[in-house]
Amino acid sequence: MNHSTLLKSHYPWTSTPLIAAAPMRLIATTALAVSVSQSGGLGFLGIGTDSSVLAGLLSSCTSSLSQAPPIPNVPQGVLPIGVGFIVWGASLSEAVEAVKASPLKPAAIWLFAARQLSELEEWTTALRQASAGKSKIWIQVGTVAMATEVAAACAPDVLVIQGSDAGGHGLAQSSSIISLLPECADELSRRGFGDIPLIAAGGIMDARGVAAALVLGASGATLGTRFLASPEAEIRDGYRAAVIKAGDGGVSTARTSVYDVLRGTTGWPGEYNARGVLNQSYWDHGAGMDAVENKKLYERALEMGDEGWGEMGRLATYAGTGVGLAKEIMPAGEIVRGILNDVRRIQVVL
Amino acid sequence: MNHSTLLKSHYPWTSTPLIAAAPMRLIATTALAVSVSQSGGLGFLGIGTDSSVLAGLLSSCTSSLSQAPPIPNVPQGVLPIGVGFIVWGASLSEAVEAVKASPLKPAAIWLFAARQLSELEEWTTALRQASAGKSKIWIQVGTVAMATEVAAACAPDVLVIQGSDAGGHGLAQSSSIISLLPECADELSRRGFGDIPLIAAGGIMDARGVAAALVLGASGATLGTRFLASPEAEIRDGYRAAVIKAGDGGVSTARTSVYDVLRGTTGWPGEYNARGVLNQSYWDHGAGMDAVENKKLYERALEMGDEGWGEMGRLATYAGTGVGLAKEIMPAGEIVRGILNDVRRIQVVL
Known part of the structure; x- marks a missing residue:
């Protein structure tokens, strides 16, 4: 199964290529996550370092989605929305409790910034179990070494490859996705992890950035900054x-x-x-x-x-x-649909 | 005329997309520049801060090319090779003398790192005149502001857009081409400079990077680091x-x-x-x-x-x-031909 087909099988309501809205702490809450997932993308809730907000946000998304026309093709028992944790600061046990208690399991759980690899292993195992495999595990990395180590230790469902252009937190020292993505793709393939889809992060603002990510070896892209310029971002x-x-x-x-x-x-x-x-x-x-x-x-x-x-x-x-490249405030759903529409018209013109 | 057609009309022996080898100071000398131009690319000589080496390098390239099968479609009076200056340190009068004295004028003159905009204007005017318009002027920039200022002041034939991933010298503070290229393209268009072709630099190592540059808004790419791994690079x-x-x-x-x-x-x-x-x-x-x-x-x-x-x-x-991404030493010509071949097979896969 190619990467795009695999992603589509995990998130069957999404369009190809997969467009995700980053789990920005305090900023990506119900409104943003719901609009993105309603528009053919995958919205994430920024749980950040505070697992105690998870239960409330999951139920608020469930309720918001239940009041709108249903999103087609959502797998049974799945909330078509992801959640993102900053692992060094968040409580795993609280996260596990909330996922277990939620009738709908988040479609994806994005782990970022662990203090050590063993934490990522622990989180991956515990959350896969808590969600009965319904929540796919995304792990964010910023170097080739991290990508291969995480692939070997955690067998994540997705690796998010974050480059130096990204807003908010990331590695102080890193390269952009221009060289990071192809080197990760090559090195993962060489070591037998070529089946893990890569999602690109960092500097991507529109269909041009998404198309660049695709030709560099990603199967989708995640945008943060672009969604700051939407009314749904919970910022002043x-x-x-x-x-x-x-x-x-x-x-x-x-x-x-x-x-x-x-x-x-x-x-x-x-x-x-x-x-x-x-x-x-x-x-x-x-x-x-x-x-x-x-x-x-x-x-x-x-x-x-x-x-x-x-x-x-x-x-x-x-x-x-x-x-x-964020020139005007635009509803998050319009951002997603615009990118999906534009990216189809981009070709490598020779 | 679209950008690729324009570049092809200026450098008719080159393939599309235009692949240039960066004018690395002390490193890009006759062997590298000649092999790249013999293989469908555009080789540059790294004149750097020492204009006194220009005359010798131009004549060495002329002689090297005359001993090989002729490169087809080179315009009359043109040496199918470019030269690159580090403007703050190089002598304009010496550069002008050498260009005037050379029977064949370099196909392109790449200007980098001026102390002020007025120097770039002066260099552009003087070298266009010295080459009777045969040498096209390339100017390297690293921010959107520089791109629009240089476009307005110098009307360069090409803008080289250098991102933060580039090896060797560049701006201490900059973004990668992932966001820099599309923002430059948009801003240049908005201000009426959309006719200037952009060549991407920084982190590009193979056909994937070249294809990414193209979808981001460039019409060609320049590689430095990749050519360090060729026997033609004049390094230890x-x-x-x-x-x-x-x-x-x-x-x-x-x-x-x-x-x-x-x-x-x-x-x-x-x-x-x-x-x-x-x-x-x-x-x-x-x-x-x-x-x-x-x-x-x-x-x-x-x-x-x-x-x-x-x-x-x-x-x-x-x-x-x-x-x-430089995994093995490979002749420079093979690098160029490999990229040109591979880039044709890359598509934005949706």
């Missing part, structure tokens, strides 16, 4: 406006730990940081302002609400290098 | 071996200024650094070793010859994140 309008305004993401964003420090998001393993739009917090940090003072100003900006974002603002605007 | 075998050995380039390479310091290559504008394979020099620098001591060890490694390279070595191994 100030954040959304900052995304629309930013352009030339190679220079207007950077990978940094500054925003984690300011937000008090401690606990990330040392090899991770996050890409966000540069603003006053970042520049002051670079100019040597101490963290206590910077945090004080950050908190004052928080009180300003929407005005706290933007180039002159101080609040974290996590976004990828593709931020300049 | 130790360097070549280090390229073959390195893999997982997102973590085995990094952008840094360390190697410039050790080699005494001063003068790069502050926004540039270079990507190379990590080795002992880099780690010692990171561990706080002072530059004088590190340079002393570097120079001792230089005396070791081929043994001075490699992971435990100290010599600069400039290479891009795609270094892991």
Whole structure:
């Protein structure tokens, strides 16, 4: 079975190529996940480091879907929505409880940023069991070495290959998917793991990025930043406006730990940081302002609400290098349908 | 005229899509440039910061080509080979002299890393005149802003869009071509510069990378790192071996200024650094070793010859994140023909 056929058999309501909306912590909640899955994609809930929100979000999605025309071809007992965990910070036992208790099991469970490989093995085994195999396991990696190690240890249903352009958290040191995807594909094949579908992440904003991912060796793509520019993303309008305004993401964003420090998001393993739009917090940090003072100003900006974002603002605007390709706010479903439509018209023109 | 037709009309001996070998300073000399152009691509000579080598290299290429079966369809008075300058360090008057004096004008002149936009205007005008329009002007940029400014000021024949994965020198802060190429394409079109063909650079190693560049909006691609693994690259075998050995380039390479310091290559504008394979020099620098001591060890490694390279070595191994996709040493012409052959078989599989 080729990769696309395999993905289609696991998520039969989705169109080909598979378009997923990334499980952005605090941002990808019911509205975003439901719209994406209703439009031929696979929406994810960003459970992040807090497994206690899982049960509520699963039931909110179930209820939201039950009030709309049914999504065709959803397998019995499956919620056509995925959930994403930041493994180093989330509780496995709480996750297992919620999955067991839910009448509908999430179609996919996306694991990211474990402290060690053994955690991923443990999570994979426990969640496959809790969902009676109904939840497919996606594991996100950012290097060729991680891809092969995870493939060997966990036999994931999908490997998400994240490149350096991605917004929010990822490896501080990595390459973009331009070289990472083909090298992962080659190395996985060479070691007998060529049957695992690869989903590309990082810098993909539209059908052109999706098509590039496909020719590089992926069978689908996941987008985060593009969905920030949808009304369904659970962010403040100030954040959304900052995304629309930013352009030339190679220079207007950077990978940094500054925003984690300011937000008090401690606990990330040392090899991770996050890409966000540069603003006053970042520049002051670079100019040597101490963290206590910077945090004080950050908190004052928080009180300003929407005005706290933007180039002159101080609040974290996590976004990828593709931020300049988000030109207008558009419903998430329209984003998915637009990409699926456009990608069919793209050919390698010779 | 579409971009591919335009490129073909300028370089009628080349195949579509246009495959160029980057003008790597000290590395891309006669052998590499000639083999690439003899194989349906466009070879470049790395003139770098030393315009005084131009006359000799042009005549060496002319002589090398005259001893082989003629390349078909080369326009009269044109040498089917390009030349690349690092503008901040090279002498324009010497370049103009050499181009004027050469009976055959280089098919393309690639300008990189000017201190300011006005230099690029000056170089473009002077070299167009010196070559009586026979040399097409390529200008390399790394941000959307640079792309539109250069397009407006210089009307280049080609814009080379370099992403963060590229080996050797480039912008310290940039995105990969995954988002940079489509944003440049959109912004150039919006401003009326949509007629300028884009050539992608950075992380492209084989037909998959070339196909990705095409769907992202480029009309051709330039490869550097892949050609390091050819016998024609003018590098020591130790360097070549280090390229073959390195893999997982997102973590085995990094952008840094360390190697410039050790080699005494001063003068790069502050926004540039270079990507190379990590080795002992880099780690010692990171561990706080002072530059004088590190340079002393570097120079001792230089005396070791081929043994001075490699992971435990100290010599600069400039290479891009795609270094892991260079698995074997292969003649440059075979690399070009292989890519041209493979890219025809790639389709966006839906």
